[in-house]
Amino acid sequence: MDDHLDNSSQKPLLPEIVGEGQSELVELSEIEKEALDYAYRSRAANTVRAYRADWAHFVEWCRTHNRASLPAEPETVALYITYLANRGNRRTTTIARRLVTISEVHRSRGLETPVRHSAVRAVWDGVKRTFGFTPRGKLPTLLIDIQEMLAALPNSLLGARDRALLLIGFAGAMRRSELVRLDVTDVVRSNQGLAITIRFSKTDQEGRGRTVGIPFGENEDTCPVRAYDEWVEQASICHGPVFRSVSRHGRVSPRRLTDKTVARVVKRSLMLASRDSTNYSGHSLRAGLATQAALCGVPERAIQDQTGHRNLMMLRRYIRAGSLFLDNAAAKIGL
Numbered sequence: 001m002d003d004h005l006d007n008s009s010q011k012p013l014l015p016e017i018v019g020e021g022q023s024e025l026v027e028l029s030e031i032e033k034e035a036l037d038y039a040y041r042s043r044a045a046n047t048v049r050a051y052r053a054d055w056a057h058f059v060e061w062c063r064t065h066n067r068a069s070l071p072a073e074p075e076t077v078a079l080y081i082t083y084l085a086n087r088g089n090r091r092t093t094t095i096a097r098r099l100v101t102i103s104e105v106h107r108s109r110g111l112e113t114p115v116r117h118s119a120v121r122a123v124w125d126g127v128k129r130t131f132g133f134t135p136r137g138k139l140p141t142l143l144i145d146i147q148e149m150l151a152a153l154p155n156s157l158l159g160a161r162d163r164a165l166l167l168i169g170f171a172g173a174m175r176r177s178e179l180v181r182l183d184v185t186d187v188v189r190s191n192q193g194l195a196i197t198i199r200f201s202k203t204d205q206e207g208r209g210r211t212v213g214i215p216f217g218e219n220e221d222t223c224p225v226r227a228y229d230e231w232v233e234q235a236s237i238c239h240g241p242v243f244r245s246v247s248r249h250g251r252v253s254p255r256r257l258t259d260k261t262v263a264r265v266v267k268r269s270l271m272l273a274s275r276d277s278t279n280y281s282g283h284s285l286r287a288g289l290a291t292q293a294a295l296c297g298v299p300e301r302a303i304q305d306q307t308g309h310r311n312l313m314m315l316r317r318y319i320r321a322g323s324l325f326l327d328n329a330a331a332k333i334g335l
């Protein structure tokens with residue numbers, strides 16, 4: 001049976017993120033504790049988990065080298081970066097995240113962040129120049145991939161769920177967390193397709209929400225609207241979470257899936273289609289729509305409306321990937 005949604009993200013984080021041995025710095029009044037709890041809730045659960053692990057590593061390194069972690073001296077952070085790059089065998093993307101964590105913890109305590117110090121910046125710039133700074137993204141699932149994945153799914157209730165999950169995730173360019181948070185009341189059916197309200201997302205922690213349109217597909221086998229209709233009808237889902245666990249005996253759980261299950265569905269579907277799933281993840285659906293749309297010449301603004309990207313820089317990474325051969329200077333000079 002698929003895993004269920006982890007509710008551990010409801011625990012206060014920031015008083016814990018500092019770790020043991022720092023108790024003298026965490027003696028806060030009740031109102032300060034409440035403020036820290038609100039600060040925690042402003043972060044996505046996955047971000048919080050990464051902060052916690054990163055900070056624990058930094059604290060342990062400081063203890064080993066007899067240095068203060070909070071507040072940390074710029075020299076300490078510069079040495080830590082050097083250690084991670086040379087002896088810790090860490091990627092530059094990991095080091096960048098660790099620096100963000102160190103900075104955020106200092107800010108949460110009202111302390112000046114050492115990360116901005118010129119000495120730290122100089123070392124960090126040197127590391128990036130030496131090792132490069134190219135994030136390793138997962139591969140996108142393009143339309144041909146989706147077609148092969150769907151064709152390999154079993155004709156069962158679990159297959160119906162996975163078909164709907166893959167197509168809604170792809171057509172809506174949705175994040176894993178957005179998919180598993182969907183309730184039936186968030187989906188409005190019309191003659192034009194589905195209007196899906198995404199109430200919370202990574203870039204919308206305040207819950208302002210946005211609506212994404214999922215139109216009917218031209219092909220019945222790859223139509224996200226039909227796939228959604230078939231899943232909720234077969235599973236008799238009238239209220240509550242849209243995507244739920246299905247047991248080996250075909251029993252549908254009342255509880256929603258975890259975001260990790262989305263990644264498992266993507267990988268399992270690829271393997272059923274005799275494809276290598278190593279470089280794919282739950283994010284491949286979202287990246288796939290953006291890349292496929294760019295390949296088909298969809299305007300940047302229309303892609304952004306569907307993906308909900310606030311930062312065009314990240315979106316343009318997908319667009320550049322999709323346009324690598326579509327709008328290529330070398331292809332237009334008569335070689």
